Amino acid sequence: MVRPLLNSQVSRFSEVAAAHQRAKSEQAIGKVVLQQES
Numbered sequence: 457m458v459r460p461l462l463n464s465q466v467s468r469f470s471e472v473a474a475a476h477q478r479a480k481s482e483q484a485i486g487k488v489v490l491q492q493e494s
Contacts, residue, residue, distance in 0.1 A: 461486030468493055 466489045467475035479488045 465489075466491050 465478075468491050470493060472490060475488050475490060
């Protein structure tokens with residue numbers, strides 16, 4: 457079974473710029489998860 461590799465850190469949509477920068481700088485391994493704020 458193949459499962460996606462998820463980053464252990466979940467970011468809020470308001471932190472999307474920081475999450476994008478983390479992914480771009482290769483500090484995040486796998487998928488970057490954004491959580492919708494309610």
